Amino acid sequence: MSDCSHPDFSAEVQVDRLQDAGRFVASVQIHCAVCKEPFVFVTKDVQSGLLPDDPTTSVDGTEARWPIRPLNGQAGGLMTGFTIRRGDD
DSSP: OOSOOOOOEEEEEEEEEETTTTEEEEEEEEEETTTOOBOOOOOSSOOBSOOSSSOEEOTTSSEEEEEEOOTTSSSOSTTTTOOOOOTTO
16 A cells, blocks of 8 residues: 555556557556556456457556547547446446
8 A cells, every 4th residue: 555645647648550450549547646656447347458449458457548530530439329327227
């Protein structure tokens, strides 16, 4: 356990081109700016790895990988066919 209260954060974003898929992915890492402890992305439904159409994480959960596209590119994204659920569902 760290004694640091993690008052400030630093984030790193790397954008990669997936050549074989013709897609892009943004990889995000976050850590405490004071003690440098990495933060873990907490999720139940996201798998580890790298997929051109679905968000993933690194095996240790310290990197989130989100597929991205240019705004004026093909249709799709988070707002396509979205569903709103209550937290207790």
